[in-house]
Amino acid sequence: MSPESKKLFNIIILGIAFMFMFTAFQTCGNVAQTVIRSLNSTDFHGSGYTSMAIIYGVFSASNLITPSVVAIVGPQLSMFASGLFYSMYIAVFIQPFTWSFYTASVFIGIAAAVLWTAQGNCLTINSDEHTIGRNSGIFWALLQSSLFFGNLYIYFAWQGKTQISESDRRTVFIALTVISLVGTVLFFLIRKPDSENVLGEDESSDDQDLDVNE
Numbered sequence: 544m545s546p547e548s549k550k551l552f553n554i555i556i557l558g559i560a561f562m563f564m565f566t567a568f569q570t571c572g573n574v575a576q577t578v579i580r581s582l583n584s585t586d587f588h589g590s591g592y593t594s595m596a597i598i599y600g601v602f603s604a605s606n607l608i609t610p611s612v613v614a615i616v617g618p619q620l621s622m623f624a625s626g627l628f629y630s631m632y633i634a635v636f637i638q639p640f641t642w643s644f645y646t647a648s649v650f651i652g653i654a655a656a657v658l659w660t661a662q663g664n665c666l667t668i669n670s671d672e673h674t675i676g677r678n679s680g681i682f683w684a685l686l687q688s689s690l691f692f693g694n695l696y697i698y699f700a701w702q703g704k705t706q707i708s709e710s711d712r713r714t715v716f717i718a719l720t721v722i723s724l725v726g727t728v729l730f731f732l733i734r735k736p737d738s739e740n741v742l743g744e745d746e747s748s749d750d751q752d753l754d755v756n757e
Contacts, residue, residue, distance in 0.1 A: 546737040550669040554678045556732045557665055558685030560622070563726025564629055565686060567719040570693030571633045574701075574715075581707045582639060589644040597645060601652025609660040618668075619733055621661035626727030628654035633723055636716040669736050 544552070575591035582589075613621045632647040662682075670678045700715055701707065 547674075549734055550674070550736050551678075553669045553733045553736060554666070554681055555685075556729055557662065557669075558682040560626075560726045560729035561662070561682070562685045562689045562692075563729065564626055564723050565689040565726075566693040566696075567633055567723035567726070568629050569689055570697055571636065571716070571719055573694065574697055574707075575636070578636060578707050578712055581712070587639050587641055587644075589639070589641045594644060594648040597648040598652045598655065601649055602655045605653045605656035606660070609656040612657055613661045613664055618661040618664040619730055621657050622665070622730045623727055625654035625658035625661070626723065626730065629658075630720050630723040630727060633716060634720045637713050637720070665733065 572591075572595070575594065579587070579589055579591050616624075628647075628650050632651040635643050635647045666678060666682060667675075696718075697715070701711065
């Protein structure tokens with residue numbers, strides 16, 4: 544496989560992995576409050592809105608330190624570890640408890656910061672100035688398709704129900720957890736690209752040549 548083909552392969556795998564993960568996570572987020580409304584007659588007293596506030600608050604704060612984490616661990620392992628936390632958050636709904644729901648919200652906020660920092664790193668090292676636009680388009684097209692597949696699945700699984708039974712909830716969230724784990728495992732298919740023609744290196748080489756000439 545040529546270096547350019549390997550990079551394109553990596554971008555496609557990256558997009559498909561995110562498509563699987565966010566098919567599960569965004570579907571979970573879309574139906575969380577409906578599911579929680581059905582659970583609040585039990586010992587569970589969580590709120591989907593509070594969970595989202597925790598996730599994005601921690602996400603914002605964690606972005607300050609995640610570049611260092613990704614630089615040390617590497618983008619591939621960073622995305623894999625983050626994917627496990629995404630799967631854990633979804634799995635909480637199989638047998639939900641208030642404490643585990645909010646604890647998972649904190650962890651996924653940190654994981655989201657690591658995931659998106661690592662994604663940017665992976666996209667950059669597999670692109671150059673000529674392919675960055677194409678690669679970004681491929682990635683975002685695959686990612687955004689997750690909204691279609693996830694909502695289509697819920698439409699057929701629940702058929703507009705407003706009260707979700709325990710068996711329906713467990714069936715859907717087990718399926719979503721498996722889908723998320725599939726996307727997480729796909730990160731291991733990303734291959735290390737050749738060092739040449741990485742975005743930003745051409746400019747560095749030109750600067751070095753200019754320094755030598757001077």
